[in-house]
Amino acid sequence: MKTQKVVTLTQFISEQQSLFPDSSGDLTRIFMDIILAAKIVNRDVRKAGLVDILGTHGTTNIQGEEVKKLDVLANEEFMSALSLGGDCCAILSEENDDVVHVQNHINNKPKYIVAMDPLDGSSNIDVNASIGTIFSIFRRRSMAWNPVTMEDCLQKGINQIAAGYIIYGSSTMLVYTTGQGVNGFTLDSSIGEFCLSHPDIKIPKDGKIFSVNEGNYAEFPKGVQQYVDYCKESDTATSRPYSARYIGSLIADFHRNLLKGGIFIYPPTAKAPSGKLRLMYECNPMAFIMEQAGGKASTGDRRILEVIPEKLHQRVPLFIGSENMVKLAESMYKSGLSQELNG
Numbered sequence: 001m002k003t004q005k006v007v008t009l010t011q012f013i014s015e016q017q018s019l020f021p022d023s024s025g026d027l028t029r030i031f032m033d034i035i036l037a038a039k040i041v042n043r044d045v046r047k048a049g050l051v052d053i054l055g056t057h058g059t060t061n062i063q064g065e066e067v068k069k070l071d072v073l074a075n076e077e078f079m080s081a082l083s084l085g086g087d088c089c090a091i092l093s094e095e096n097d098d099v100v101h102v103q104n105h106i107n108n109k110p111k112y113i114v115a116m117d118p119l120d121g122s123s124n125i126d127v128n129a130s131i132g133t134i135f136s137i138f139r140r141r142s143m144a145w146n147p148v149t150m151e152d153c154l155q156k157g158i159n160q161i162a163a164g165y166i167i168y169g170s171s172t173m174l175v176y177t178t179g180q181g182v183n184g185f186t187l188d189s190s191i192g193e194f195c196l197s198h199p200d201i202k203i204p205k206d207g208k209i210f211s212v213n214e215g216n217y218a219e220f221p222k223g224v225q226q227y228v229d230y231c232k233e234s235d236t237a238t239s240r241p242y243s244a245r246y247i248g249s250l251i252a253d254f255h256r257n258l259l260k261g262g263i264f265i266y267p268p269t270a271k272a273p274s275g276k277l278r279l280m281y282e283c284n285p286m287a288f289i290m291e292q293a294g295g296k297a298s299t300g301d302r303r304i305l306e307v308i309p310e311k312l313h314q315r316v317p318l319f320i321g322s323e324n325m326v327k328l329a330e331s332m333y334k335s336g337l338s339q340e341l342n343g
């Protein structure tokens with residue numbers, strides 16, 4: 001019987017590190033901490049209906065959103081793995097108002113900062129739909145022995161060293177990039193390892209899926225309304241109408257579109273003029289992955305990765321997915337804006 005060659009995420013990362021003989025191994029160890037926390041959160045998600053971790057925590061986060069128990073738990077797991085690992089100097093989490101400085105006893109010159117959304121798509125927790133974790137890693141600018149500054153934390157997305165997400169779906173997957181393409185690993189729970197299942201992921205240039213919360217249609221800018229109408233029109237040459245797919249969990253919607261081709265839009269709305277999604281730990285990491293997979297990510301008028309962050313929990317509109325779909329949505333959005341300006 002032929003045995004199938006299994007490449008684990010740990011082996012894959014170690015191999016990548018060996019390509020850079022001068023590397024300190026800090027980034028690899030941060031990945032190991034993330035993998036450990038992901039396995040723990042995965043275990044908790046899988047028994048969510050059995051133990052008392054469903055429902056709300058009774059507090060709200062800095063964005064005024066209701067915090068779910070699993071949000072708190074996932075945040076604690078990632079914070080604890082990264083802090084105990086000792087290879088990053090600061091963590092920016094959706095669940096913490098401010099940057100958490102890591103007191104370091106292990107690595108006395110940690111140079112990496114981690115931004116993360118420990119549990120994205122929380123409104124799906126109680127209904128058994130896919131949720132996930134998003135992370136972004138970048139290098140501090142100031143010298144390692146000085147306290148981490150706000151400039152260290154508020155860097156453009158193009159400065160990311162690595163980004164990834166874990167999707168807790170029908171199976172659990174970790175997808176990441178370090179700027180050398182995108183690879184996906186599925187958790188084989190029988191051996192407790194993430195195994196390479198989706199090497200070198202590339203998104204099709206065109207897709208047939210559009211993902212947007214159409215409930216907000218009346219509040220969308222004109223150009224976004226026009227693009228949504230376009231997606232729903234019949235046209236055999238372009239295989240329209242496209243399919244509408246929106247779970248309301250960024251990672252799940254993103255992951256499907258990444259594998260099949262499509263566009264995800266969270267536009268500005270009348271109620272939320274900057275959109276809903278956060279730049280540092282949602283849009284930037286997803287944009288890095290999307291570009292590495294051959295797709296495109298935009299605020300509607302500029303590349304996500306070039307937005308200069310002003311605040312830790314800043315929101316930006318997001319148009320992300322297959323290159324040609326994002327280009328068209330962007331151009332309709334822009335011409336809609338100029339139509340609105342000119343009355």
Ligand code: FDP
Pocket residue numbers: 119120121122123124213248249250251276277278282
């Ligand atoms: P959630 O509020 O459930 O955490 O970032 C938050 C997010 O989910 C994304 O995962 C998701 O794409 C979006 O909000 C859904 O927002 P709407 O409910 O407004 O569509």
